[in-house]
Amino acid sequence: MAHVVGPKGQVVIEKEIRDRLGIGPGWLALQVLVDDHVEIRFVPPEHDRSLAGILAGRGRVTLPDDDALRGARERAWDERAHERAAGWDERPPA
Secondary structure, three states, rough: OOOOOOOOOOOOOOHHHHHHHHOOOOOOEEEEOOOHHHHHEEEOOOOOOOOOOOOOOOOOOOOOOHHHHHHHHHHHHHHHHHHHHOOOOOOOOO
């Protein structure tokens, strides 16, 4: 179906096309001139919905107490330090 270009240069995108592509208000229309025609690519807007509670009811996680967490962190730092220091005899530290 053909549409007339309005006085402000606006053209209506057919509802069937919008529905098929999922285009809605707020989408960005990127226009590119290709030879003798225009290609339009549509980019959806960033979501503005809160993600708070999205994982509610998905599982129960128990976190360790502060002492266990502190100990795990210290062990991880120690392991990483030993890994980095392993080759220091052959070369200077980075």
